[in-house]
Amino acid sequence: MPSETPQPAFVLVRPQMGENIGAAARAMWNFGLDRMRVVAPRDGWPNQKAVAMASGAGRLLDEAQIRTDVAEAVGDCHFVFATTARARGLTKPVYSPEGAMAEAAERIAQGQKVAVMFGPERAGLENDDVAKANAIINVPVNPEFASLNLAQCVLLTAYEWRRAQGNIEARRVDMAKADWAEQIEIEKLSDHYEARLGEAGFFFPEHKAEGMKINLRNMWSRMPLTRADVQMLHGVLRQMVRWKERGD
Template sequence: MPSDTPQPDFVLVRPQMGENIGAAARAMWNFGLDRMRLVVPRDGWPNSSAVAMASGAGRVLDEARLMGDVAEAVADCHYVMATTARARGLTKPVLSPERAMQVAAERIAAGEKVAVLFGPERAGLENEDVSKANAIINVPVNPAFPSLNLAQCVLLTGYEWRRAQGGITPERVDMARADWAEQIEVEKLAEHYETRLEDAGFFFPEHKAQGMRTNLRNMWSRMPLTRADVQMLHGVLRQMVRWKERGD
């Protein structure tokens, strides 16, 4: 059975190649989506090429629902969006993928069932398909080359769904088995360097010395140092001092 996680149903309309169905399944499962509906796949269903391409996302294919036409595929849905590069002369809201998945998230949270239509590889959705949708999803691609591969479009939409769920952290630092240095550790490092630089006559001339010390402290405070970094910088300075003393 598909998971109970609230999510839109992705409807592949008349997909032509089993490989693209499998790739779409992988793209869906990358973002935790597992509700696929298939409308009249050209090469029939099940499809061994789709299974081979799915590679780890077979559960999506196992639970995929085979439909006779688009009307049947969306019959139980409250809101339907169609992915297409062209509005095709139909008056409908046209949403970016980001906004579309925000709308999907809002409606699903309110208890509605949402479906997203993806067209066949060669020419995309037909007007009759799009006419059954409440809104259009339009990807801002190069107008000179607007065609997207089926799996690419599924992947992009799945990513925006994940973003709408707050499941993507904009930035992080992988600590690689290290902890951030505490302020006292950075302070001790600054004192170590100031002491050795003082011995070396670095703070000269005297009337600029305090400003140089302040700039040095400011530099340390700007650096995101780990405890390993602090230990290494202490070691660097100790070794340089030993090297100088041996040279003397």
């Protein structure tokens, strides 16, 4: 059975190649979506090429709803998006994938059923298909090469759905079993370097010494150091001092 997680239904309209259906299923499952509807697949159903391409997402194909036409596929939905590279002369709101999935998330949170239609590989959705949609999703692609592969379009839209859920970190650091250094540890490291550099005559001329020390401390504070980093830098300086003393 499909998961209970609130989500849009992805409707593949008259897909031509089983491989693309399987790739679309895989893309959906990559981002936690599992409600696929397939309208009049050209090569019939079930499709072994789709199963092979789906890899670990075969469950989506087993549970996919097969429909004879678009009206039947989206009949239970409150709001329908149509993905297309052009509006085809129809007056409709046009969303970016990001904006569309944010709108979908808001409507689904209100209890509405939302569907996203994807057209067949050769020419995309027809005017009659798009006319049944409430809004259009238009991907900002190269205007000289606007055609997207079916699975690519599904993946892009599924990714934006995932983003709309707030589950994607814009940036993170994998700590590899390390901890960030505390301010007191950075301060002691700074003191250590300042003392040894002072002994080495680094802070010269004297009237610039204070500014040089501030710049050095500012440099340490800008560096995202772990405790292991701090220990290593202490060790580097100690070894250099020992080497210098042996040289003397």
